[in-house]
Amino acid sequence: MKRENFTLAGAIHLQGLQRRFGTRTVLDGLNLDIAQGEFVAIVGRSGCGKSTLLRLLAGLDAPDGGRLQQPAGQTVRVMFQDARLLPWKTVLDNVALGLAGADARQRARDALAEVGLADRAGEWPVRLSGGQRQRVALARALVHQPQLLLLDEPLGALDALTRLEMQALIERLWLAHAPTTVLVTHDVSEAVALADRVVLVEEGRVALDVRIDLPRPRQHGDTRFVAFEQHILQRVLQGPAYTGQLPAEPVQPYRFNQLNWAL
C-alpha cells in the first residue's frame, strides 16, 4: 500500500482500508471521506479499530491494504491521551519541540497564551495538573499550524468539569485555526458537542455517519443535542439491530430549551 498524493484541495479519502495484527483484523475495508477543515469525531466500543485508524492517518502505522489518500506534504500533528510531555523540558520548551527558526520560542509563547498557560512557561511538566498538561499538549500541536489535527482520546483521563472546559477550548481553537480535525473518543456526548460529523466504527468498518448540524457553541441539554446523542448511543449499544431514526429538526420560533436552561 502506498500513500498517494491527492490533488483535490485538502480532502482525505480512505477506501477499503485494511489493518491486521496477526490473525486479528482490526480494520476491515473501511471507507471514509473527510473534507478539508471538517471536524470529524470517531466513536465506537473499545477495540473497534478507532485508534488504529487514527494511527494510520498520523502515519505512525501503515495499512495492510486499501487506499489512504491525503494531501501531499501536509503537516499532521497528534495529541495523545497521555499528554506525552518531555519531563526534562520546561513547559515552554515542550511547546517549542520541533519548531525551527529564530522566532520559535516566541511562537511557542503565543501558543501557550492561547491555551491560557502563559504564566506557567518556565514550569516543569510534573508540576502541572492533568488538564494543564493536556492544554500544553494542545498548544504544542497547534503551534505547528497543522493542516490535519488528530486527537486520540485527549480528554479521556480528565475529570468531568475539566473535560467541559477543554471541549470549549478545543472548539474555540478549532474555529480560530480551522485545521481538518479527527477526534477519537468513547464519549458520544463529547463527539456531538464538538464534531461536524460523528462516525461510528464497528468491527473495522463505518457503521454510522451522522452530520451534526447544531449551531455552535452547543448546549449539552438541548433537545436536538440529546436526540443526536441518544440516536448514536442506541446504535452503539444495540448494534446493527437498531432501526431507530433521527427525529427531524423541529420548527421552532425560538429555542425553548435554551430558555429553560437560562432559568
Place this chain on the structure above:
Amino acid sequence: MSQSFLQRHAARVIPWLVPAALLLAWQVASSLGWLNHRVLPAPSEVLAAAWRLTVSGELFTHLYSSFWRAASGFAIGAGLGLLLGLIAGLSRLGEAVFDTTLQMLRNIPPLAILPLVILWFGIDETAKVFLVAFGTLFPVYLNTYHGIRSLDPALLEMARSYGVTGQALFRQVVLPGALPSILVGVRYALGIAWIILIVAETLAASSGIGYLAANAREFLQTEIVVLSILLYALLGKAVDVAARLLERRWLQWHPSYLKA
C-alpha cells in the same frame, strides 16, 4: 524566645552529640593511658600528624597522587563505559557486538586481576589507573545501556511524529531520558573507584594515601594510619557531594529533585 531558639537548633545539634561524646571519650581514654597507642592513637595525635604532614607538604603529594589516579582511571573507565553503553543502547548491531562480552567481563571482580596487572605493569601508575578504569567501566556501561533501553517508547514516538529525529532526537530526548540512570552508574562507579584504589595503593605503590598508610604501619605510626583512613573518608565524601550537586543540577526536572 529561648525555647524556640533551642527547638530550632536542637535538630541540628542532636545528631552530633554521639560522635562528639565518642571523640571526647576516646581522647580521655588515651590521655589516661587506658588505650594503648599501638591500638588507637589519641585524636590529638592524629591532628598533630595531620599538621606535621601538611607543613612538610607530604600530605598534598600523597593526596594529589591518589586523586590523580582516581580521576584518570575514572575518566577512562566511565568514558569508555558511556561510549559502549551508548553504542549498545542505540543500535541492535552494537548490542550484538558488545553486550555479551561486557556481561561476561563484568563478573570478574576488578581486584581479582590485581596480580596479573602487577605482572603486566609493575607497581607504577599504569597499574592503578588500569584497575580503576576496569572497575568503573561496567557500572557506567550497564546503566547507560539500561537507561536508553528503558526510555518510554511513547515519548520517542511523540518526538518523531513532531519532526524530531537523528541528532536532535538524541540530544533532546534520548540523552536526557537516560541521564538519571547514567548518573546512578556514575555514582556507583565513584564508590568502586575508591575501594579499588585503596587496596591497590596499600598493596603496591610508592605514593598515595594507601602507601602513606602501609608505610606508617611498618613503623607503627598508628596516628598516620588513622589519618589515612580519615582522608579516604573525606575524599570519598567530597566526590559524592560533587556527584550529588551534578544530579541536582541536571535532574532539576525529576520529581525526586524538585524543590518543594
